[in-house]
Amino acid sequence: MAITVRTVKRPERTFATELYLVEIVKGLGLTFRHLFVNLYRHSKRALGLKGLPGSVTVQYPDDPAVLGKRARTRHRLLKRDDGAPRCTACLLCETICPAKCIRITAENAPDVTVEKRAKTFDIDLGMCIFCGYCVEACPVDAIHMDANEVELSSYNRKDMIWNMPELLGDVPKTPSRP
Amino acid sequence: MTFPLPLNDVVFAVAKILFSILGVGLSIAGFLGWVERKQSAVMQDRIGANRASIFGFTVLGLFHPIADAIKLLTKEDFVPKGARKPLHGLAPIISLGCGMFCLAALPYGGVVDYAGRAWDLTPIALPMGVPLVLAALAFGVHGIVMAGYASGSNYGLLGAMRGAAQMIAYEVCLASALAGLLFVYGTLDFTEAVRWQVSHGVWGIFLQPLAFIIFLTAGTAVTKRVPFDLPEGESEIVGYHVEYSGMKFGMFMMTDFFESIVICGVITALFLGGWSIPFVDFPSLAGRSGLWGLWPVAAGALMVGSSVGKILLMLFLLMQVRWTLPRFRFDQVLDLGWKHLLPLALINFLVTVWVVYLWR
Numbered sequence: 220m221a222i223t224v225r226t227v228k229r230p231e232r233t234f235a236t237e238l239y240l241v242e243i244v245k246g247l248g249l250t251f252r253h254l255f256v257n258l259y260r261h262s263k264r265a266l267g268l269k270g271l272p273g274s275v276t277v278q279y280p281d282d283p284a285v286l287g288k289r290a291r292t293r294h295r296l297l298k299r300d301d302g303a304p305r306c307t308a309c310l311l312c313e314t315i316c317p318a319k320c321i322r323i324t325a326e327n328a329p330d331v332t333v334e335k336r337a338k339t340f341d342i343d344l345g346m347c348i349f350c351g352y353c354v355e356a357c358p359v360d361a362i363h364m365d366a367n368e369v370e371l372s373s374y375n376r377k378d379m380i381w382n383m384p385e386l387l388g389d390v391p392k393t394p395s396r397p
Numbered sequence: 398m399t400f401p402l403p404l405n406d407v408v409f410a411v412a413k414i415l416f417s418i419l420g421v422g423l424s425i426a427g428f429l430g431w432v433e434r435k436q437s438a439v440m441q442d443r444i445g446a447n448r449a450s451i452f453g454f455t456v457l458g459l460f461h462p463i464a465d466a467i468k469l470l471t472k473e474d475f476v477p478k479g480a481r482k483p484l485h486g487l488a489p490i491i492s493l494g495c496g497m498f499c500l501a502a503l504p505y506g507g508v509v510d511y512a513g514r515a516w517d518l519t520p521i522a523l524p525m526g527v528p529l530v531l532a533a534l535a536f537g538v539h540g541i542v543m544a545g546y547a548s549g550s551n552y553g554l555l556g557a558m559r560g561a562a563q564m565i566a567y568e569v570c571l572a573s574a575l576a577g578l579l580f581v582y583g584t585l586d587f588t589e590a591v592r593w594q595v596s597h598g599v600w601g602i603f604l605q606p607l608a609f610i611i612f613l614t615a616g617t618a619v620t621k622r623v624p625f626d627l628p629e630g631e632s633e634i635v636g637y638h639v640e641y642s643g644m645k646f647g648m649f650m651m652t653d654f655f656e657s658i659v660i661c662g663v664i665t666a667l668f669l670g671g672w673s674i675p676f677v678d679f680p681s682l683a684g685r686s687g688l689w690g691l692w693p694v695a696a697g698a699l700m701v702g703s704s705v706g707k708i709l710l711m712l713f714l715l716m717q718v719r720w721t722l723p724r725f726r727f728d729q730v731l732d733l734g735w736k737h738l739l740p741l742a743l744i745n746f747l748v749t750v751w752v753v754y755l756w757r
Contacts, residue, residue: 240610246721254440254717261439276444 286367291349293366294342296386303330304387305361308337312353312362320346321353337383344371345379413520417501421705426654427462429712434461436713437720469647477640479549488547489641489648492540495533496655502530503662504587506672506700509683511693518672518697519588526587527579530663531572534619534656538564541621541628541637544649548640556637559727560621560628566734567618567625573742574611577749578604578667587663591671595679601668607745609668611738616660618730621653623719625730661711662704669707672700 235241261273277285286292297305308325320343328336353362373379374397384390431446435458438445449460476485504526506518523529538560545557578601582590594600602609618625629636638649665671673679683696725733 243718243722247717250440250717250721253442254436257439257442273439273442274444275442278444 284369286369290367290369291351291364293344293364293368293371294347294353294381294386295363295366295388296340296383297361297363298387304337304340304383305359306337306340307333307359307361308335309358311356311358315352315356317350317352318346318348320344340383340386341380342386343380345376409516410520413518414501417503417505417520418497421505421708422497422500422655422658423651425658425709425712426651427466429654429657429716430462430465430650431459432713433716433719434458436716440717440720466647469644472643474643474645477549480640481547481549484543484547485640486645488540488544489645489652490540491543492537492652493648493655495537495540496652496659498533499530499659500655500662502526502533502587503659503704504591504666504671505704506697507588507591507679509693509697509700511683511697516697517588518700522586522588524584524586527575527585527590527663527667528572530587530659531575534571534659535564535568537652537656540652544641545637548637550640552635552639553637555635556628556630556639559630559635560637562727563618563621563625563627563730566731567615567738570611570734570738570742571615571619573739573746574608574615575667576742577746578608580746580749581605581753582667587666587671590667591673594670595673600670600673605668605745605749607741609664611742611745612664612668614738615734616664617715617718618734619660620657620715622657622715624722624725626724627727627730657712657715658708661708661715664711665704665707669711671707672704674699674703 230236257273259273260271263270264273299305306323307328308323310323310325313321313323322339322341322343324338325335326338328334330336349364351364354364371379373394375395378394381392385392435445437443445458446461447455447458449455449458449464451460476482498521501520502523504519504522508515508517510516541560542557545553545555545560548554579585579590581604582593582601584590584593590601621628629638638646641649677699679696679700682699683693685692688695
């Protein structure tokens with residue numbers, strides 16, 4: 220593929236830009252427009268009328284966080300149609316993990332087509348760097364990072380470790396209070 | 398002048414000075430902290446400070462200046478080990494004192510006849526008001542240099558040196574921009590200058606638009622606010638007040654706001670017609686009968702309100718400029734001052750002198 224070069228024309232320095240005063244007036248016009256438009260929107264909202272918001276601020280702890288569609292959030296383990304975890308304990312995610320935050324112990328699966336399954340599957344979210352390699356590495360699509368949960372802090376390091384039932388969503392995570 | 402002065406003269410003089418420093422200076426300076434936050438927030442599509450509350454009421458964040466004041470007053474006043482202690486304490490006082498003097502020398506109103514005598518509404522009426530205010534503004538830089546030197550820190554000294562360099566850049570333009578205008582007015586007194594504008598029916602900004610722009614630019618440099626915030630350098634924390642904490646730091650912050658008010662006050666008095674309002678004749682307004690004989694008082698209040706209102710409008714513009722423009726580099730400020738503003742101001746002065754000479 221040939222490299223395409225796009226020549227960006229430099230802005231010309233005319234007398235008006237050299238004078239700087241015209242540009243200042245232009246800039247002031249821009250900021251004044253924002254100021255008055257936003258003030259109008261704020262006051263419209265304050266009167267209880269509908270309209271565009273006057274600010275783009277998300278007041279996060281009071282209002283819910285807005286996450287992107289492709290945001291990598293807390294891990295989630297997926298199940299097969301029969302309800303058994305999809306994980307086959309191949310240890311690819313544990314191997315690729317740069318933060319070494321995944322611990323898997325394997326056992327024989329009763330289903331002979333699967334051969335292995337995970338006995339325990341722990342993720343230490345205190346060490347996780349949310350790179351998403353484990354999702355990429357998984358050959359059976361058993362792990363996703365789409366739980367849409369980012370408020371993961373806890374009062375001690377032990378509570379940062381999530382085990383398999385918690386990651387599967389079978390057991391709710393109940394952190395210990397200080 | 399007879400001495401001892403009549404008691405009501407002394408009381409009135411003290412009341413005027415207290416009004417200019419407390420009423421205009423401190424209240425507007427406290428208010429400006431809020432305006433700066435909210436105005437910048439609204440024009441940048443943000444909300445701005447809105448968390449300080451008293452019993453759950455936030456009132457658009459208006460309690461933040463109070464919270465700031467409480468914090469600054471109760472904070473530890475830390476003096477670093479290498480600091481020269483007397484100078485370290487003296488610097489903010491010099492800085493703030495100069496700003497306070499300038500506030501008291503501004504004309505807030507003319508002379509009102511009431512209860513058998515004339516009341517001059519200017520706190521400190523001086524025949525040499527303009528040069529004295531300019532001198533006091535220049536002297537305020539001593540506080541900055543002293544602060545940087547006395548704090549025993551290289552960063553503080555760097556900020557002080559920048560402050561001194563900036564002062565060299567703007568101080569000449571500041572005075573020479575006003576030279577032409579004062580030549581036209583034929584006075585160095587603020588009150589006389591306003592009277593000239595009232596009697597000739599034209600404001601200084603229409604006589605000398607170039608001088609207005611030059612003075613506004615140089616005046617912004619005086620206040621050490623953003624297009625020219627070299628002495629403070631908020632973005633890289635190399636300022637003359639890095640070693641200051643508590644209310645000493647608060648005094649430096651207040652000096653900034655005070656100087657903004659002073660610059661806006663000088664602009665109001667010399668360029669925007671001071672207390673005058675178009676199509677309002679104050680002497681005839683004060684001479685009206687009715688209103689229980691309180692028309693003179695009403696006229697005086699209107700004068701003060703008009704000049705303070707103009708000051709507030711100019712402050713609004715300065716705030717907007719502060720959040721619109723990027724910062725000038727060190728050499729750019731000196732270039733701007735010496736290569737552009739000073740020649741323009743001198744040409745403006747020479748042309749003005751010739752025009753006035755030929756006209757007469």
